[in-house]
Amino acid sequence: MKNFLLVLLIIPSIFLYSQQQNIKLASDIFAPFTDIASEKGFALELVKEALKRGGVQIEQTIAGFSEVMDGINTGKYDGSAALWKTEDRENYLLYSEPYLENRLILVGRKGSDVSAKSLSELKDKRIAIISGYAYGSSIYTSLDVIIIPGKSDQENLEKLLTFKTDYMLVDELLISYLLTYQLNDISRFLEIGKEAFIIQPLHLAILKNKPNAQKIIEDFNNNIGNMMSDGTYNKILELNWIQSDIDGDGVHELVLLGDKAGREAPANYYRLMTKTAMVENSERYYINGEIYDGWQVVPAKYKTDIMKAAKMNTTSSSGLKLKF
Numbered sequence: 001m002k003n004f005l006l007v008l009l010i011i012p013s014i015f016l017y018s019q020q021q022n023i024k025l026a027s028d029i030f031a032p033f034t035d036i037a038s039e040k041g042f043a044l045e046l047v048k049e050a051l052k053r054g055g056v057q058i059e060q061t062i063a064g065f066s067e068v069m070d071g072i073n074t075g076k077y078d079g080s081a082a083l084w085k086t087e088d089r090e091n092y093l094l095y096s097e098p099y100l101e102n103r104l105i106l107v108g109r110k111g112s113d114v115s116a117k118s119l120s121e122l123k124d125k126r127i128a129i130i131s132g133y134a135y136g137s138s139i140y141t142s143l144d145v146i147i148i149p150g151k152s153d154q155e156n157l158e159k160l161l162t163f164k165t166d167y168m169l170v171d172e173l174l175i176s177y178l179l180t181y182q183l184n185d186i187s188r189f190l191e192i193g194k195e196a197f198i199i200q201p202l203h204l205a206i207l208k209n210k211p212n213a214q215k216i217i218e219d220f221n222n223n224i225g226n227m228m229s230d231g232t233y234n235k236i237l238e239l240n241w242i243q244s245d246i247d248g249d250g251v252h253e254l255v256l257l258g259d260k261a262g263r264e265a266p267a268n269y270y271r272l273m274t275k276t277a278m279v280e281n282s283e284r285y286y287i288n289g290e291i292y293d294g295w296q297v298v299p300a301k302y303k304t305d306i307m308k309a310a311k312m313n314t315t316s317s318s319g320l321k322l323k324f
Contacts, residue, residue: 098201
C-alpha cells in the first residue's frame, strides 16, 4: 500500500517536471542573430540546440522589440533567446552567461581610412546603418556624423560602393563570414576596421518566476560550453575556425570544425567573446579534442585542404553572402 501511494505521489511530480520543460521565447528581428522563420538566425539556432540538450523545447516568436518586452512583462512569454543585460531587467529575469556578442565594425571603400575608434573621429562623415538595429542611443544623438539608414547590409553596401555613403557599420559575424566565403570581393572592394565601435553580449533570459528557471539556465550554460568545443558552434555559424577559451584557463584557443585545418595557419577566424580570456593567443589550436601550442606542433595529418564549413552543414540556409 505504501509503495502504491509513493507511486501516486511521484507520477504527478514527473508530469509537472516534464511540463516545465516547454518555454515560450520571443525575440525581435536582429539579423543575422535572430530573423524571420524563412531566414537562419544564428543566435536562435544556438539557443535552440543548447536547450534541446537540456530536455527543453521552445516555442519561438519573432515580434517588434516593444512587443517582446511587453509580452515578457505580462507573462505571455517566458523570456527571450537573445537579450542584452540591463540593471532593470535583472530584477525580474535570470540571465545565462553570454553566448555571443554583437560587435559592430567600421567598413569603408577600398583605400578608406577605417582606423577610427569613435564617432568623434568621423566628423561630417556619412555612415550607413540598418534601420531598427539596436546600435544604442549614442549613434543616433551624435552631432559628429551623418546617419544614413538602410533596410539591409546589402542596401548599405550598394550605397557605399556608389559613393552615397562614406562608411557602413557591419556586425563582425558577417565580416567573418564574408572573409571566409567572399575574400576576393572583400579584398577588391572594401577596407575593414580592426576595432569594434559597439560591443554588447547576448544572453538567454528567462523570467525568475518561471518554474525550474534556475536549472534551465544552469543546464544551458553547461551545454553552451560543450557546444563551443564539440564543433556545434562552427557548424551553426558556418565557420571553420572560431576563437574561444575552451579550457577556462584565461587563454583563447582557435577551434576547428572537423579535422582538415588547411595547409597554413588560419588568417581569419571569429571571436566568440572578446572579454572572457585574460590573454589573447591566436597561436593555440584545439583540434579533435587536443590543444596544440603553435601551428608548428599541429600534426601533419590535419594540415590538408580545408573544407568550407557551409558545405559540412547540410541544413545551411544563412543567406549571408553579399552581391558586389
